[in-house]
Amino acid sequence: MDSEFLQTLWVTFKLAASTTVILMIIGLPVAYFLAYSRFRFRPVIEALVSMPLVLPPSVIGYYILVAYSPQNWFGRWLNESLGIRLAFSFQGILIASVIFSLPFMIQPLQNGLRALPESFREAAYTLGKSKSQTFFRVLLPNIKPSVITAIALTFAHCIGEFGIVLIVGGNMPGQTRVASIAIYDEVQSLNFNMANRYAFVLFAISFILLTVIYSINKKHETWRMM
C-alpha cells in the first residue's frame, strides 16, 4: 500500500517536473514571438495557446486521444514509423499535459516581456548586441518574477491535473496514475484514509509553492533598489 502511495506521488512529480522543463524550453521562444511579433495572424496563435484556459479538460483530452489512436494518421504514423503508442502511456500524458499547461507558462512570460520598456531592446541593439544576447542578458534577467511565476504556476497546475490525464492516460498504477486521480479512485472505493493522505500532500505543495512565489516577488521589489 505504501509503495503504491509513493509510486503515485513519483509519477505525479515526474509528470509535473518534465512538463515544466519542456514548457520552459518551448515557452520562452513562443512568449518572445507573441510579445514582439507583428505577424498578422498572431491573434490566432494567441487564441490557440490560451484555449486550455477556457475549454474543459475533457474536450482537449478527447481530441488528443483521437489523435493518438492508430486509426488516425498521426497515431498510425507514430505506431508504424516509430513503434510508439501514446494512448494510456506516460509519454502520452506528458504531451497532453504540455499542451494543457501551455498558457500557464506562456502568459506570465509574455506579460513580463510586454511590461518591459521598448527602449531596453532598442538600447541593447544600439549597443551592438544581437537579438539572442539581448534576450538572455537584458530581457530575461529583468522578468525574473514572471519566470518564477510561470514555472511555479505550471508546476502547481500540472500536479493538480485530473480530467485530461484521466482521459488520455487512464488510471494505470506506476504509469499514468497521478495523485489527483488516485484521490478520486480511493473515494470511489470508500478508502477515505488514503484519499486524505493524497489530498493533504497536494494541498500542502500547492500552498507552499504559491507562498514561495509571492514572497520571492515581494523580495524582488526590494532587490531592485540595491
Next chain:
Amino acid sequence: MAIRIDIKKKMLSANGEMNLDINTTLQMGELITLFGPSGAGKTTLLRIMAGLVQPDSGHLEVDGETWFDSNKKINLPPQQRGIGFMFQDYALFPNMTVEENLAFAQDEKDNSRITELIDTFGLNEFRKRKPAGLSGGQKQRVALARALARKPNLLLLDEPLSALDASMRTSLQDEIARAHQLFGATTLLVSHDMNEVFRLSTHVVCIEDGGISKSGSPEKVFSDTSISGKFQVVGQVARIDKQDVVNIVTVITGSNMIVKVIAVDDDTQPLTEGDRVLVFTKAFNPIIKKI
C-alpha cells in the same frame, strides 16, 4: 566627411498623418541640435539615424558609408552603425550595476575605458549601484557614459535633459558639451529648449511639420536679419507681468541672462510664456569697454 540625409517617411502623429521629408547635409565633428515643437518629427529622424525606424524611401550616408538606401535595398541594422544612442527614459538595464551597464556596451572588454568614463562623469561612488538607486541626473550621466562606451562615431541624444529640473539641466548641458570635446563624437541632439540649443550646439536644424524650416548656426537661425537692430539678443519669454499701464516681459536669453523689457499691451498681446523672441534696440549704440 559628412552626414547626408535624404529620407521620406509617412508618420502617424497626434495631429493626423504627416510626411517626414528631410534633405540635408551635416558636417562630422559638430554638435548639432534638432530643434522644433513636439510632434514635428525630430525624434523619428533621430531613430531613423539609429536604424530603429525604417524610412519609406531615400538615402542615408554617414562618413562615406551607406546606412540606408531604398533603391539598393540597404538597411544597416542598429548593431552595425557604430552609434551611441541615449534614450529619453535612459533605458538603463535594472539588472546591472552602473559598471556592468557600461561594460555591456563594449564588444571587447576595456576596463580602462570604463574607468575613464566613470571618472569623467563623476560616477565613482555609484559604480556598484543599480540604476533604481540613482537620481535622475545620475541616471542621465550613466546613460551618456554608456552611449560613449563603444567609442561611437555618432552620438544620438533624444531629449536628454527633458526630465530634469532647471539647475540640473545646466550642469548636465556642460557635461554633454565636455563629452563632445573630450571624445570627439559627432553629436546629434533632439531638443525643444532654446537655452539648450544656444549653450550646446554649433549647428541647429529646425524641424517643423516633418520638414526642415531653417538650418545653420544658432545665432544665424534665431536672429532676424530683416530687423536692422544695433543690438540683438534671442531668448524665451519667461514671464509677463502687468504693471499699471505697461507690461514687464522677462526674457531668458540663450546664455541664461535675464533681460527685462518694458512693453505696451499691443506688443505683449501676441506673446505667451515660452515664446521665442528677439530683443533688440535701434535708437542707442551699444558701447564696448575693456573690463
